[in-house]
Amino acid sequence: MDPRSLASPDVRLAEAAMRFPVPFAPRTAAMLAGKLVIAAAVLWVLAERLDLRMLSESFASAFTLPLATAALLVLPNVALQHAKWRLLLRRAAPGLRHRDVARSLFAGFALGLVTPARAGEFGGRAFTLPGADRAAIAGLTATDKLASMIVTLAAGIGAGAWYIAIIGSLSTALAAGIAAAAVLAAGIAAGVFLLRRRIVFADRDGRVARVLRRAFEAMRSLSRRDLALLLGLSAAFYAVFIAQFVLLLLAFGAGPLPSCAAGAATVMLLKTVIPPLTFGELGIREGVAIFVLAPLHVAGPAAFNASLILFLVNVLLPAAAGTVLLLLYSDRRRAAQ
Secondary structure, three states: OOHHHHOOOOHHHHHHHOOOOOOOOHHHHHHHHHHHHHHHHHHHHHHHHHOHHHHHHHHHOOOHHHHHHHHHOHHHHHHHHHHHHHHHHHHHOOOOOHHHHHHHHHHHHHHHHOOHHHOHHHHHHHHOOOOOOHHHHHHHHHHHHHHHHHHHHHHHHHHHHHHHHHHOOOOHHHHHHHHHHHHHHHHHHHHHHHHHOOOOOOOOOOHHHHHHHHHHHHHHOOOHHHHHHHHHHHHHHHHHHHHHHHHHHHHOOOOOHHHHHHHHHHHHHHHHHOOOOOHHHOOHHHHHHHHHHHHHOOOHHHHHHHHHHHHHHHHHHHHHHHHHHHHHHHHHHHHHO
């Protein structure tokens, strides 16, 4: 089946309402530059406090096997994200091939990295699916993100309790982070309940409301089996991500493994509730890792290097691959016109 045949009659309305800023629009470029400056400044302050020589020595003395294993786990990481996105796209565009799903996913990686709050991921995933309803794609992208966030919050709150038991104390910052995560989880649960009950935007009209309603309807079209499978795949993706983080910590001499696992999950929980003020959350992730892992006797350079490599492998590398695919796709589209 040609997915273009599934587009709704007023797809132009959806495209206009769901249009996101492109990476090189002046306002977006200015925000990106600002975030890059903030990220560079935060990273520099952290590196200076930890001592650049110690960071270099920590990196040079890293154990090769866990470092290489963590890097190779990017393959199942991406494969699980592909499986999640393919599951969701079966509703909006069931005729898509694996390579179409992969191209959509990687385009989202590329545009998400260089747009505020990763908003470009919504438009990026739809960009390479020109015949599909962009409002529906946005709704399914939001569903994908919500599933990952639910798993991160649920596992992170449990890991936070485990972390507190290990260190035997509770700081104000950690308590505030866990409380914020609990509030966010409750808000997501309430939103999902309202959505499933058809309460959201049920009696509103107007262009934006109609587009949002279509996005929500795409989310509601998922069966309970679909949602259960989506959560299962999200949990597997989360487990791979935490395994990468733990392996990187072990590569830089941290340990033991249970403490690293509790600390890694707690880091991801706190990072989730902190607003994305920097490019790719650079500096935020590293600062939180240093703060959380210090009571577990993980050296600052180990926490810094592990979290930075985690970003390079899982975020920057897929985004770079997505940029290449996006450019090739754009060239083919221009040549076909």
